[in-house]
Amino acid sequence: MIVAAMTRAHTGEVKITTRKLRGSPIGPAWSVIAAVILSFSTYALRAQVSGPSAQSPTAAAQESAGMSTDLFVMFGSDFDRPGLLPRANYNIGIGHTFGFLKKDPIGDELTFGYTYENAGTHGFLYTAFGEHTESAGVMKNFSLPGTKIVTGYTWIQSGITSYTGNAHVQNRLDSGVSLGAIVHFNNCNSIWIQESYSKVVTVPWYTTSSIGYTYSW
Secondary structure: OEEEEEEEOOOOOEEEEEEEOOOOOOOHHHHHHHHHHHHHHHHHHHHHHHOOOOOOHHHHHHHOOOOEEEEEEEEEEEEEOOOOEEEEEEEEEEEEEOHHHOOOOOOOEEEEEEEEEEOOOOOOOOOOOEEEEEEEEEEEEEEEOOEEEEEEEEEEEEEEEEEEOOOOOEEEEEEEEEEEEEEEOOOOEEEEEEEEEEEEOOOOOEEEEEEEEEEEO
16 A cells, blocks of 8 residues: 655655555555545645735735825914004924824824014014914814815914014913815825914914915825
8 A cells, every 4th residue: 555644844845755555455546545635735734834925015005094294384474463463474394194093083193383473563574573483283184075186174283482582582372273275286295275363372362374385295
């Protein structure tokens, strides 16, 4: 009788050997059956050795979907109360959108920015009196019905603002909320348009109308 035996080397290869049993009355048909069974066993072992395949680039891209970084530069005008006096407002910052925050009602993008505002009593662009603000914020992006070119967002920010030009620098808490729209030209370039309401401690509240350019990646 011919009996098939199976051994496994350290390299993961499977080797089938045969040996003849002396004096066996069983015919060659059983040898064929044993060989077929061992062939299936060999296939199963090779599948276990190979293990799961590496994650495809497509799957990795799906996992990272919803994540992006925005670098924005915005120009606008404050309208101070009382009197609606216009004052220059320049803003630059960076934000990062996290995919796992997409369902968060407060926001899915964390931002950090610097803002310069004209704090003088006259002039629009620049005076000796300035207001410099470093702020952190959270932005909520949302789609608008019927269009994919324009999306909307809400933006909550808070930080420390410093008034310069006096004998001493004065630091105050500055908080604001914004509502805006984003016009998307492609995946990387867009225009932001927003209206903001801000309040600094000990200073009358004011609104700001801004437009800016954003590069995303």
